[in-house]
Structure formats: C-alpha cells, structure tokens
Amino acid sequence: MPSFVVSTRAVWAWRLVLLAVILAFVTHHDVLSGHLQALWTDMRVHPVIVHDSFEPLVASASFATWINMFRVWDRFIPYFRRFRLTGNVKPDTLLGFHHGMQALVAYLLPLLVFDAFVKRRRLPEQAPSAAGLLLQVAASIFVYDFLFFWVHLALHKFRMLGWIHTRHHTKSPMNASEVVRHSLLDGALQVVCNIVTLNALRSHPLSRMLHNVVITYMLTETHSGCVRMGMHRCM
Secondary structure: OOEEEEOHHHHHHHHHHHHHHHHHHHHOHHHHHHHHHHHHHHHOOOHHHHOOOHHHHHHHHHHHHHHHHHHHHHHHOHHHHHHEOOOOOOOOOHHHHHHHHHHHHHHHHHHHHHHHHOOOOOOOOOOOOHHHHHHHHHHHHHHHHHHHHHHHHHHHHOHHHHHHHHHHHOOOOOOHHHHHOOOHHHHHHHHHHHHHHHHHOOOOHHHHHHHHHHHHHHHHHHOOOEOOOOEEEEO
C-alpha cells in the first residue's frame, strides 16, 4: 500500500502564495468590492442569472466540469496518476458518463418542473463586499459539511438506513464520477442539506453561486481517488 509524505517545498510554496493573496486582498479590499458590485450589477439583469433554475444548473454544470476534468487527467495526463491512492487504474469512461446522466436527469428535471410553476427568485441590487462574499461562502461550506457529516454517519451506522447508501460503495477503486453514483434518496439528502444550508444562512445569490461551484469540486475531489497536489508517493 503506497504512503504519502508532504513535500516541504510544495508546502512553503503554497504558504507564500496564500500570504501574497491575503495581503493583496486586504490592501485592495475596497477596489475589489467595487469591481464585485459592478460585476453583480451586470449579472443580475442577465436572463440566465435571473432564471429560477439558475442555481441547480450551476451545480449540474460544475459537477460535469469537475468530473470530466479528473477523467481527462486520468486518461491523458500520466503525471497525475502518481497522486492516485490506488496507483494507475483504468479511467472511468462511458459507465461513469451513464451514471452522471442518470443523476443529472433525476436531480435537474424535478427542479426544472417546479421552477416552471413557482417563481421565487429575487435578486438584490447590492452585492456583498469582497470580505462578505468570502465569509458567506466559507460559512456555507462549513455548515453544509457539518450537516451532511451527521447524515452520512447515520447512513453508515444504522443498518435500517444502509440500503439508501449501498449503491455509492459498490465500485472500487474510486473515480470522480462516483460522486454522482448513488440512489435517488441518497442524492436527495445531499441536495436537501445544501438547500437548508444556503437558506438558513440567507446567503447572497452571488455567494450561493460560488458555494455551488466550490462544494461540487470538493465533493468530486474526495471521490476521485487522488491525494492533493504537493504530496509525493513513497514505496
């Protein structure tokens, strides 16, 4: 079984990049907030942004993007295979695509039908500040992770609930497309946790959009079978 150690150079490189980003953010916060307001002023009148199904469409497009990104890495970029926990495995192809399409239809179709009859999307004129945007996204990711931790734990601890989650663990080794390989009820629980989180925190629509992009990446990465970059395999 391969083990991994953190590259010291990589750690310090990322620390320096993070420090530079933080300093730039603090010193240029007002400028960034002004640009954010200008961006939101244009966005909030765009027909796609105004559409009631915009958020689920963003989540679906984000999942498709991240899953296929890992699929391309697996198939065409051998360098990234060194970060796989299970070594060089056969990349998922049409089977993963099939599961993804099933999940997309099951998730998106009911929401599109609901949104066609219930008009509820209201977009405020004011954008959050740059700091407010980051804080809202960080808070929503934390709360979602906290909520779904207990749901996920219950699905594993209680046998009477195990059937809901069994399908998600029927393939080994893991590939990125496994993030959407689950039962309808299992997937619905994830969606409910996300909706409850964003509504409870009253996140700004811009924060909600960014949250969906970030959280779908995090979920896809945890199912990709890869360790994070900056780690090297030791035999």
